[in-house]
Every structure is written in structure tokens, then in C-alpha cells.
Amino acid sequence: MGIFSFNAIALAFLLAIISGAVNACPPSDREALLALSSSLKEPYLGIFDSWKGTDCCSNWYGISCDPTTHRVTDVSLRGESEDPILQKTGHSSSGYMTGTINPSICQLDRLTTLIIADWKGIAGEIPSCLASLPNLRIGNLQKLTVLNLADNKINGEIPSSIVQLSSLKHLDLSNNLLTGEVPANFGNLKMLSRALLSGNQLTGTIPISISNMYRLADLDISRNKIQGQIPAQLGKMKVLATLDLGSNMLTGEVPPAVLGSTGLGILNLSRNSLEGNIPDVFGPKSYFMALDLSFNNLKGPVPGSLSSAKFVGHLDLSHNHLCGTIPVGTPNDCLCGNPLKTC
Ligand SMILES: *[C@@H]1O[C@H](CO)[C@@H](O)[C@H](O)[C@H]1NC(C)=O
Numbered sequence: 001m002g003i004f005s006f007n008a009i010a011l012a013f014l015l016a017i018i019s020g021a022v023n024a025c026p027p028s029d030r031e032a033l034l035a036l037s038s039s040l041k042e043p044y045l046g047i048f049d050s051w052k053g054t055d056c057c058s059n060w061y062g063i064s065c066d067p068t069t070h071r072v073t074d075v076s077l078r079g080e081s082e083d084p085i086l087q088k089t090g091h092s093s094s095g096y097m098t099g100t101i102n103p104s105i106c107q108l109d110r111l112t113t114l115i116i117a118d119w120k121g122i123a124g125e126i127p128s129c130l131a132s133l134p135n136l137r138i139g140n141l142q143k144l145t146v147l148n149l150a151d152n153k154i155n156g157e158i159p160s161s162i163v164q165l166s167s168l169k170h171l172d173l174s175n176n177l178l179t180g181e182v183p184a185n186f187g188n189l190k191m192l193s194r195a196l197l198s199g200n201q202l203t204g205t206i207p208i209s210i211s212n213m214y215r216l217a218d219l220d221i222s223r224n225k226i227q228g229q230i231p232a233q234l235g236k237m238k239v240l241a242t243l244d245l246g247s248n249m250l251t252g253e254v255p256p257a258v259l260g261s262t263g264l265g266i267l268n269l270s271r272n273s274l275e276g277n278i279p280d281v282f283g284p285k286s287y288f289m290a291l292d293l294s295f296n297n298l299k300g301p302v303p304g305s306l307s308s309a310k311f312v313g314h315l316d317l318s319h320n321h322l323c324g325t326i327p328v329g330t331p332n333d334c335l336c337g338n339p340l341k342t343c
Contacts, residue, residue, distance in 0.1 A: 024055035025065055028107060029072045033063065035104035036075070040122070042097040047077065064113075071110035073143075079118035079151070100124030101149070111141050115148040117172065122149075125156030126173075131164035141165060148172040150196065155179065158197075163188040174220070175199035182221070187212040198222040198244065206231055206245070214238055222246040222268065230254070230269070235261040246270040246292065254293065256281045264288070270316065271295040278302065278317070282309040290314040302326055 033056050037048040050061040056072060057065035064074035079095035097119035105114065106129035116122065126149065130141050144165050150172040157180030158173065169191050178200035187209025189195075193216060202224040210219065211233035217240060226248040234243060235257030243258070246268040253276035254269060260281030270292040277300035278293065286309035294316040301324035302317060 023057070023070055025057045025070050025072060027054075030054065030056040032104040032107040033060070033072065033075075036102045039102040040097055040099035042095065042119075045095055047095075066110065069110070072108050073110055074113040075105070075108070075111065076113055076115045077117075077119075078115060079120065095119060096121055098122060101127055101154075103127040103129045106130055106141065109140055110143055112143050112167075113146040114141070114144060115146060116152070117148045118151040120151065120153070122152035122154060123177075124154065126154060126159055126162075128159035128161050130159065131161040143167055145191075146170045149176065150174040152176050157181075158183060158202075160185075165189065166191065168192055169215075170194045172196040173200065178202060180204070182207055182210075182226075185209050189213065190215070192216055193239075194218040196220045197224070200224050202226060205229075206234075208233060210234065211237055216240055218242045220244040221248070224248055226250060228252070230258060230274075232257045234258050235264075237261075238263065240264060242266040244268040245272065248272050250274060252276075254279055254298070260286070262286065266290045268292040269296065273297060275299070278322075280305045282306050284308055284310055286310060286312070288312045288315070292316045293320065295319040298322060300324070 033051060037051050042048060047061045050059060056063055057070050062075060062077045063072060065071060066073050079097060098121035100123060101116060106127055145167050147165065147168060148170065151174065154176040155178065158178055160183045163183050163185050168189050171192060171194065174196045175198070180202065181204030182197065182202060184207050186207045190213065192213055195216060195218070198220045202221065204226065205228035206221065206226060208231045210216070211231060214237070216237060219240060219242065222244040223246070226245070228250065229252035230245065230250055232255035234240065235255055240263055243264055244266065247270070250272035252274065254274055256279035258267070259279050260283070262285040265287060266289050268290065274296040275298065278298055280303035282303060282305040288309070288311065291312055291314070298320040299322065302322055304327045306312070307327040
């Protein structure tokens with residue numbers, strides 16, 4: 001009896017050790033994460049204090065693994081969220097992290113989500129190894145679907161290799177210090193549904209290849225230094241619902257195909273140098289939650305077809321050189337901006 005129970009306990013103990021080892025993340029994933037944490041500093045919350053022990057799949061803050069393979073699939077570190085750990089900061093629910101994003105992240109080749117956002121202080125460049133050529137087999141995040149590095153101080157250019165992230169659905173690089181151009185073949189990101197690049201210092205023109213992104217619903221390149229004309233092809237995109245190009249240096253005319261697009265619900269071309277007349281292309285299928293063409297050099301009349309639009313919620317045509325009458329029956333009661341009431 002005594003021997004039996006001793007054996008049973010020993011067996012249970014042995015099984016626990018074996019299954020523990022089997023369920024742990026591979027040492028290579030653990031080392032990649034430790035290298036990542038060694039180049040980041042987060043002094044207030046102690047997030048990285050939880051990154052200890054051999055199994056990076058268990059209780060490492062922000063890390064999730066595939067339950068079967070135990071490979072790391074998610075690195076999700078947000079400086080601003082409802083997470084109770086962030087209440088510790090005392091001052092609002094926002095954290096602060098400095099340092100850089102270590103290229104070791106590229107060794108996590110099963111990663112589907114990489115979020116290191118809203119930390120205000122992370123600098124350095126986006127590691128270009130995120131998507132090196134597959135045959136080089138150094139860092140190749142082919143499974144990455146979410147890449148969110150927004151609201152930091154990340155500088156340098158958007159790595160051209162980013163267009164090889166063939167599974168990417170959600171890209172958010174907003175509010176950083178990125179320079180250079182949007183890669184010309186950005187449109188290769190065929191799975192992308194949200195491309196948020198606002199609040200950087202991007203230059204160059206809007207790549208025409210973007211119009212081939214048939215899943216793209218939300219394109220925000222506002223608050224950059226983008227020049228040139230708005231590609232008319234953007235108006236042909238099937239699911240594009242939000243197009244925000246505000247606060248850039250765009251020139252030329254508002255393409256009729258874009259303004260007349262029946263899918264666009266939010267169109268913001270405000271604060272550019274657009275000229276010419278506002279195309280008279282509204283129709284019964286035009287449905288804008290917000291249409292903002294303010295602060296440009298538009299001239300001529302407010303197009304008569306505006307009154308045929310099904311819905312225009314927020315319309316701002318102020319600070320242009322428009323003249324003439326406001327069309328009768330304009331389907332809203334909140335036209336605003338000079339010379340009308342302020343918005
Ligand atoms: C349009 O963009 C401008 C500049 O980025 C911004 O100030 C404005 O609030 C936006 N308009 C709407 C309706 O969101």
C-alpha cells in the first residue's frame with residue numbers, strides 16, 4: 001500500500017515534469033523574447049518582470065502561444081488600454097516605454113500579432129527582417145496578420161520588405177516619426193483591410209498600386225507630407241469606406257471617381273492644395289457620414305447634384321474659393337464653416 005502510493009506519487013510527479021517540458025515554449029522563442037525585452041525599458045509597470053521562467057507561454061505578460069505547438073503567436077503590449085496592469089501608473093491609463101524593437105522579434109516565425117503601441121517613447125527603426133526573402137529564412141513573419149507600432153517615436157522608412165507580409169490584415173504605424181515614401185508596391189499587401197499611416201513625415205506620392213487592394217476598407221495617410229495628385233483609381237476600390245488624406249500637400253483636382261464613389265462613407269481631403277471645381281458627381285447612392293474638403297483652393301459653385309445625395313452627415317467646404325448659392329434641398333441641416341456657422 002505504502003509502496004503503491006509512493007509509486008503513484010512518483011509517477012504523477014514524473015508526468016508533471018514531462019508535460020511541463022512538452023508544453024513549454026521552445027528555448028529559441030524564449031530567447032527571442034528575452035532579447036526583445038532587453039532592448040526595451042518599461043520602468044513604471046514592471047511588465048517585463050513577468051517574463052521569467054522557462055515557459056514563455058505561461059504568465060508572460062502580453063504573450064500568447066499556439067496551444068498545440070506552443071510556439072509564440074502573439075506579442076501584444078499596449079501602453080494605453082483598459083488592462084488593470086496599466087492602472088498601476090497612477091496617472092491615467094497610459095504607460096511609457098523606451099528603447100528599440102530588437103530584430104530578434106523576427107525569429108518568432110509563427111507570430112500572427114505584433115502590437116507594441118501607445119508607448120510614446122519607443123524609437124529606432126522598424127526591423128526590416130520582419131519580412132526578408134523567404135529563401136533567406138532569416139526572420140520571415142509570413143503569418144503576421146496584425147502589425148501595430150502606433151504612437152511611438154519610431155523613425156526611418158517603412159521597410160520595403162513590409163510588402164512581403166502576405167497575411168497582413170491590419171497595419172497601424174500612425175503617429176511616429178517615419179520618413180521616406182510609402183513603398184510603390186504597397187498594393188502587394190492583398191489581405192490588408194486597414195492601413196493607418198497618419199501622423200508621420202511620409203513624402204512622395206500615393207502609390208497607384210493601392211487601388212489593387214480589394215480588401216482595403218480603411219486608408220488613412222493624413223498628417224504627412226504626401227505630394228502629387230490623388231489617383232482616380234482610388235474611387236474604384238470595392239470596399240474602401242474611409243479615405244483620409246487630410247493635412248498633406250496634395251495638388252490637382254478632386255478626382256470625380258473618388259467623390260462619386262458610392263462606397264466611401266468618410267472622405268477627408270481637408271488641408272491640402274487641391275484646386276479646380278468640386279466635381280458635380282453626387283447621386284442618390286452618395287452616402288457620406290463625413291465629407292471634408294475644407295482648407296483647399298477649390299473654386300466654382302457647390303455642385304447642384306449635392307442635393308441628390310442620399311445622406312451627407314458632416315459637410316465641410318469651408319476655406320476654399322467657392323461662390324454661388326448653396327443648392328436647394330441639400331440633404332442636411334448642418335452645413336457649417338465660413339460663411340455659415342462654425343463647425
Ligand atoms: C479632416 O482632416 C483634417 C486634417 O487632418 C482634420 O483637422 C479634420 O478634423 C478632419 N475632418 C473630419 C470631419 O474628421
